[in-house]
Amino acid sequence: MAAMTSSAHPFLNRRLAEFGTTIFAEMSALAVSTGSINLGQGFPDTDGPEEIREAAVRALRDGRGNQYPPGPGVPELRAAVAAHQLRRYGLTYDPDTEVLVTAGATEAIAAALLALVEPDDEVIALEPYYDSYAACVAMAGGTRVPVTLRPHTEGGAAFRLDLDELRAAVTGRTRLLLINTPHNPTGTVLTREELTAIAELAVERDLLVVTDEVYEHLVFDDAEHIPLATLPGMRERTVTIGSAGKTFSFTGWKVGWVTAAPKLITAVRSAKQFLTYVSSGPFQYAVAEALALPDAYFDAFRADHQRKRDLLGDGLRAAGFEVYRPQGTYFITTDIAPFGEKDAYAFCRVLPERCGVVAVPNSVFYDDPDAGRSQVRFAFCKKDEVLTEATSRLQRLVP
Ligand SMILES: *Cc1c(COP(=O)(O)O)cnc(C)c1O
Numbered sequence: 001m002a003a004m005t006s007s008a009h010p011f012l013n014r015r016l017a018e019f020g021t022t023i024f025a026e027m028s029a030l031a032v033s034t035g036s037i038n039l040g041q042g043f044p045d046t047d048g049p050e051e052i053r054e055a056a057v058r059a060l061r062d063g064r065g066n067q068y069p070p071g072p073g074v075p076e077l078r079a080a081v082a083a084h085q086l087r088r089y090g091l092t093y094d095p096d097t098e099v100l101v102t103a104g105a106t107e108a109i110a111a112a113l114l115a116l117v118e119p120d121d122e123v124i125a126l127e128p129y130y131d132s133y134a135a136c137v138a139m140a141g142g143t144r145v146p147v148t149l150r151p152h153t154e155g156g157a158a159f160r161l162d163l164d165e166l167r168a169a170v171t172g173r174t175r176l177l178l179i180n181t182p183h184n185p186t187g188t189v190l191t192r193e194e195l196t197a198i199a200e201l202a203v204e205r206d207l208l209v210v211t212d213e214v215y216e217h218l219v220f221d222d223a224e225h226i227p228l229a230t231l232p233g234m235r236e237r238t239v240t241i242g243s244a245g246k247t248f249s250f251t252g253w254k255v256g257w258v259t260a261a262p263k264l265i266t267a268v269r270s271a272k273q274f275l276t277y278v279s280s281g282p283f284q285y286a287v288a289e290a291l292a293l294p295d296a297y298f299d300a301f302r303a304d305h306q307r308k309r310d311l312l313g314d315g316l317r318a319a320g321f322e323v324y325r326p327q328g329t330y331f332i333t334t335d336i337a338p339f340g341e342k343d344a345y346a347f348c349r350v351l352p353e354r355c356g357v358v359a360v361p362n363s364v365f366y367d368d369p370d371a372g373r374s375q376v377r378f379a380f381c382k383k384d385e386v387l388t389e390a391t392s393r394l395q396r397l398v399p
C-alpha cells in the first residue's frame with residue numbers, strides 16, 4: 001500500500017491514488033491535536049551551527065541569492081560539494097559538469113527518477129523504503145520492485161539485505177537500483193561486502209544506481225559509510241544524493257545535491273529545471289560554508305546522535321519494546337510483539353492517547369503487508385529532555 005493512508009482523494013489521478021496523504025502528515029496532526037511528543041517525523045528540534053545561520057543572514061543582507069540562482073546551483077556550493085566528496089571519500093567531481101544543487105534530497109530523488117526511468121521500467125528499491133520513492137517511481141510511470149531488508153538478531157546490522165533475493169529481483173526490464181544507506185527507517189548501514197555485491201550486479205546487468213546517502217554523516221559504533229560511487233565500475237553509473245537538511249540540521253532550508261558523471265547530471269538537470277528550476281538562493285551560500293566545516297563538527301554531530309540513540313534505545317527497551325539497534329540515521333525501529341500487539345498502525349493511532357507520544361508504523365513503508373506489520377519507528381534527533389520525557393511516558397506500557 002506504500003507509505004500513505006487511504007483517505008478519500010476524489011480528484012487524485014490513478015498514478016497517485018495510493019499515495020493520498022503521507023503518514024507523517026497524519027501522525028504529526030495527531031501529535032498537535034493530542035499535545036503529544038512527536039517522535040514520528042524525522043526533524044531535529046535544535047537548529048544547526050550558529051555560524052551557518054549567520055552565513056545565511058549575511059547572504060540575504062549582501063543580496064546574494066535573493067534572485068534566481070544559476071540552474072545548476074551557485075558556483076560556491078557546487079565547489080564545496082565537490083571538495084566535500086574529495087575530502088571525505090577521495091571522489092573527484094567537476095563542480096561545473098558533475099554537481100547539481102536541488103531543492104533538498106526530495107527533489108533530487110524525483111528529478112533522478114523522472115529523468116532516468118522510462119514508462120514500464122522496473123525500479124528496485126530496498127523495502128521498507130523512504131516514502132517518496134514509491135510515489136516518484138509511480139510519477140515516472142515505472143514499476144517498483146521491492147527487495148525486503150529482514151530483521152535478525154545476531155551481531156552487526158539488525159536488518160540484513162538478502163543478496164540472492166536482490167539478484168533474483170533483476171529482470172530484463174530493470175532500469176535502476178534505488179539504494180539508501182544509511183537506511184531509513186531501519187538504521188542499516190550497508191557493508192562493503194553488500195555494496196560490492198550491489199556494484200557487481202549493476203555492472204553485470206548494466207543498471208543505473210541512484211543512491212540516497214542523506215545520512216552519510218550519521219553512522220555509529222564501528223559502522224562505516226561507504227559511498228557506492230567509490231566501488232569499481234560505479235562512478236559512471238551512479239547518481240549520489242546528499243542533503244544539508246540532514247547533515248547540518250536545517251531541514252527547512254531544502255538544500256540538497258547530486259553528484260554524478262556529466263551525462264547523468266545533464267539528464268537529472270533536465271527534469272529538475274521543470275520542477276523547481278532553482279531554490280533556496282541565500283541558503284546555498286550558507287551550506288557552501290557548512291560543507292567546509294572542520295572534521296570536529298562532523299565528529300561531534302555523530303557522537304551527539306549516537307548518544308541520543310542510546311538514550312532513546314535504553315528507554316524503549318525498558319518500556320518493553322524489542323529494539324533493533326540502528327547503526328545510522330535519526331531512527332530506531334522497534335517491534336511491538338512483546339506487548340502482545342501485532343498491528344503497528346493501530347498501535348500508533350492510540351499511542352498518543354495512551355502515552356502522549358507519537359511514532360510511525362513501519363508497515364506503511366512496505367509493499368508486503370506482513371513484512372513490517374508489527375514494526376514501529378521512533379526518531380531520536382530531539383533534545384535530551386524531550387527524549388527523557390518521552391521514554392518516561394512510554395513506561396506506562398510496561399504491563
Ligand atoms: C529526509 C530524507 C530525505 C529528504 O531530504 P530533504 O533534503 O529534506 O529533501 C531523503 N531521503 C531520506 C532517506 C530521508 O530520510
